[in-house]
Amino acid sequence: MPLDTKTTGFKYIGTRPDRPDGIDKVTGKARYGADAYAPGMLHGVMVRSPHAHAKIKNIDASKALALKGVKAVVTRADFPTGLEGEDWNIQENCMAGEVALYDGHAVAAVAATSLLLAREAAKLIEVDYEVLPHVTDVDEAMKPGAPAIRAGAADYSVPEGLHPNVMRYIEYGHGDLEAGFAAADLVMENTYKTEATHQGYIEPHACLAQLGADGKGEMWVCTQGHWFVRRMSAAALGIDVANLRVTPSEIGGGFGGKTTVFIEPVALALSRKAGKPVKMVMTRSEVLRATGPTSSSSIDVKMGMKKDGTMTAAKVTMRMQGGAFPMAPIDSALDCAFSCYNIPAVHHEGYDVLANRPKQAAYRAPGSPMAAFATESLVDEMCRALKLDPLKTRLQNASREGTKASFGPTFPRIGLVETLEAAIAHPHYAAPLGPNQGRGVASGYWMNWGGETSVSAALGEDGSVTVSVGTPDIGGSRASMALMAAEALGIPYENVRVNIADTGSLGVNEPTHGSRATYASGLATIEAVKQISTKLCQRAADKWGIPVEAVIWEDGSAKPSGPNAGEFPPLTIGELAAEMGGTGGPISGHFEATPSGHGGSFGTHIVDVEVDPETGYTSVLRYTVVQDAGKAIHPAYVEGQFQGGAAQGIGWALNEEYIYGADGRLQNTVFLDYRIPVASDLPMIDTVIVEVPNPGHPYGVRGVGETGITPPLPAVANAVHAAAGVRLRSLPMSPPRILAAIKAKG
């Protein structure tokens, strides 16, 4: 798709206006998922498996149904059969069939006239289980003798002889690996492990569902992508998508975890059975036990390097469990593993493995943080062994435009070199350190995404413009869309209102995921409002009696242009809009596409930590994020994405983990025990926005939402090593683990 690109001379792009949804959000007026109400509404509660792996022999709901006020109970018997592939996986994850596959797996649900009553009724539903052997660790799940969770479900890619828990196998690479390692002065190989973490969004999943006996329904839901919710829920229930209208609420964080469904099809099933609207809101424990955390991983990395720092060869073998369902993100993890470097010989191997854990969901740059932890830790170890500067070594080997990427294609214009140069020049990199303090650096990559996108824009009678997009606003995207529309039309930011439209109002939109909202919905917004200015030029041309080719749109007005256009005073958007009813009728624009020019984003982080040798506690003293944004539409929200990614990555590195007991049950199901970083745990995170324009967007935008979580895991590990002299190759680096490593070192 040819684009009229513009990368300089902006009037509105790059400014920092207040977000239009800000006042409602800070004054409590904004409506989130749990704020939806309907007349006659029931409350739904899930019954969940207390076992990691168990056959469901019988479900008796008679005692629950005998309670006054209990209106419906659903089990898997209330869902259609015959689904295949990912549709079946989603249905099975929302409501177990014959076997409960993990601790917290839903096995039944009840709807009642009050939440208290529904909770009481859920306790009265008797489920007869036959407990089965379980496995929760990825390496254990691949060993002979591990319980087979879904024997025979592996796809075409899995070679014979592997454990039936291996669902997919991937292998690829290029170059002569043997020759590459032979040419190296130093070859190092280590194994790294990361635990599963949760996105930790503050707002739990919530929805209000209404589905009639005629198969027509409506749902209000907290989600990153309501078209996904519609498609998945409709498939799970066997109804047509057009019969289900889904409206998104405001959203209190998602980070990838709200791109799928958990309670929504069940709420619809309860509503269909009870004949009433049903509201479901997850508790925090339910969120941690039964939504989608990340995969856990076990990774072998081997790299070769010359004395001068030149990388000669690299090999990675990655094992990831994604819960009791396939599709752990081994693909993207492998693609990102060596993406920062121009290495002549690379080889990747990956195993997607089942374990008795919840179905993994996306979390900011799915797979990339784990891969970066392994490869960027090893790069640091090699730089130390060869006494090389870690940032200059990265710069020496950095991928740039024209590099054959480790995953195959040739890179277009990218900005890794610029982030490394900015990091090297940053005062942070040369600042002095005190006792027990250390500095770590790391780089990271995410390829970003375009995705199905549909946007409409409508001109109001006073010249203001309403833009309807299908990507829920999580991090300030309304403001970014309004800025791009204002820039394209030459009208004030305040004259653009951006609405998040429901599934009945636009064509299919993928969620706000893949760092795509500002890129893809932004591109579509620009193209949609350009249709408005084109139509306004026609109205002006008609009024002046000149050809439309002799009219240009500039600074919010139609102006005559060219030698034969004649002399006419400009007509403003307000003047033209006021007359549009009499000059041809309403004016709107619409654009839909699956844009494919999303440019990847690279980042480089610097972190200083202090490790207490008595307790193993790590304090993060200073943190700097340097990342390529292409063009920062609203710099404050770009910085916010950088800071958020760093904060979550620090949590993943130092504290967060899913802790399973010997019984396969999750031990830390509340935020007191699942420790995410809070403001008092972190310094102010400094940011540097690098702008290497993406040629695939009219204003050069690259998505920025995901890359920021990739470098922190290895950067913090490298800093801990520098501070305490111990190399931790297993996350999280919690105080007891660091203390044990210090003691073991002696």
Add this chain to the structure above:
Amino acid sequence: MVKVHLWSGLRRFTDGADVVEVRARTVGEMMKALVEAHPGLEPVIKAGVSVSVDGKLIARGLHEPVTDDSEVFLLRQLKGG
């Protein structure tokens, strides 16, 4: 002929080749030609793949042009958070 680079795990469907040549003018024609020449690739393509043409990642643009000079990679389908 368009040279299509496949990931190594697909070699068993293409008689050991990880680069195959097909006659095609668009991504859609290329996919069809791949399956005709190597039927074992059909479930792979049906399950969902991405195509990189000259560094641009194309998910579903079957009409996107390819030429004999294009750098074309068949890649696993990716998702973001």
